[in-house]
Amino acid sequence: MKIYLTPGPSENYFVVEEAIKEALQKKITAISHRSREFKTIFEHTTNQLRELLEIPSDFAIAFTGSANEIWERILQSCVEKESFHLINGSFSNKFYEFAQKLNLNPSKYEVDFSKGFDLENINIPNSTELIALIQNETSSGVQFAVENIAKIREKNKGKLIVVDAVSSLPYTNIDFSVIDSVYFSVQKGFGVPAGLGVWVYNQKMLDKAKDLQSKGKSIGTYHSLLELDKYAQNNQTPETPNVLAIFVLGKVIEAMNKKGIAMIRRETDYKAELLYHTLEQSEFLSPLVKEKSQRSKTVIVANVEKGISSDVIAFLEKKGIIIGKGYGSFKDSQIRIANFPTHSKELMEQVADFLIEYGK
Numbered sequence: 001m002k003i004y005l006t007p008g009p010s011e012n013y014f015v016v017e018e019a020i021k022e023a024l025q026k027k028i029t030a031i032s033h034r035s036r037e038f039k040t041i042f043e044h045t046t047n048q049l050r051e052l053l054e055i056p057s058d059f060a061i062a063f064t065g066s067a068n069e070i071w072e073r074i075l076q077s078c079v080e081k082e083s084f085h086l087i088n089g090s091f092s093n094k095f096y097e098f099a100q101k102l103n104l105n106p107s108k109y110e111v112d113f114s115k116g117f118d119l120e121n122i123n124i125p126n127s128t129e130l131i132a133l134i135q136n137e138t139s140s141g142v143q144f145a146v147e148n149i150a151k152i153r154e155k156n157k158g159k160l161i162v163v164d165a166v167s168s169l170p171y172t173n174i175d176f177s178v179i180d181s182v183y184f185s186v187q188k189g190f191g192v193p194a195g196l197g198v199w200v201y202n203q204k205m206l207d208k209a210k211d212l213q214s215k216g217k218s219i220g221t222y223h224s225l226l227e228l229d230k231y232a233q234n235n236q237t238p239e240t241p242n243v244l245a246i247f248v249l250g251k252v253i254e255a256m257n258k259k260g261i262a263m264i265r266r267e268t269d270y271k272a273e274l275l276y277h278t279l280e281q282s283e284f285l286s287p288l289v290k291e292k293s294q295r296s297k298t299v300i301v302a303n304v305e306k307g308i309s310s311d312v313i314a315f316l317e318k319k320g321i322i323i324g325k326g327y328g329s330f331k332d333s334q335i336r337i338a339n340f341p342t343h344s345k346e347l348m349e350q351v352a353d354f355l356i357e358y359g360k
């Protein structure tokens, strides 16, 4: 049996199979999304998420099709003219490109692939309405420390701050007092089949959307922030949603809450430490990100020093371990290994042993 350590989609969380079976038995895939039963599922999943991430009551939660969709909705509903983007890889760049495609006037602070941001050099124009932060860049395995988000807030009190934590939640301990929105999709750290985005937002985001709407701007159709929120208030969605995924996500988070977020974070730290240590010892591989504080705990990226990535990938595949290749143009020269809550300590110890064995 193969085990996936790809950085999304990745190995399913261990309760997923049972949850899908239960959903089918209970005919959850056939219920109306206007039924009481659906509202109960919506409420359960969002309550479990609130507990896991300690989301304060002044933040609401809505469901979309993906994180890509949330990028577009953020721009449509909460930006009139100017957004500002921190870019250090493919995902953060794509959000910026969405702003261009929507005829907005985005600005950016971009650093080289594999580099972190230098806070001193981030100059956010006064006219910026919304700051798009990337907490964990999945293409390069660079993390942006949560303390830095607070520093950006201090200097930008009046602007909206949205955080892409798609490949780091639930590991990352988000401080909701310094942000206006955070979002993720379920196929990364939550180990749920793809096809669901989760958008957490506060009143300031809603006020901005109302303001744009009152000025006559189109803020989107069925999934504008206001439309999503109107239904979310009533534990519903505007359209017929991915009920199965919302149900399964609720079961997964319930299991995570039973385990405890503190334990999940401790284990993630341990496994990341083990992998980075292994890469540092290896002659054949080395950590891509040199600055330790900027190394992602959940997506570990390595340079392949000898040979090409497909050699390492094939070696691990023979052992039943599927890892990711480098992103885009780095596909041959780098590998990426996910370190999500679904990946056990024992599994990571095995992977570390195999990486040491590789090339011997």
Ligand SMILES: *Cc1c(COP(=O)(O)O)cnc(C)c1O
Residues within 6 Å of the ligand: 008, 066, 067, 068, 069, 091, 136, 137, 138, 164, 165, 166, 167, 185, 186, 188
């Ligand atoms: C995967 C990913 C996305 C996009 O998620 P989709 O579910 O494919 O829309 C966005 N940002 C980051 C950092 C990601 O890793």
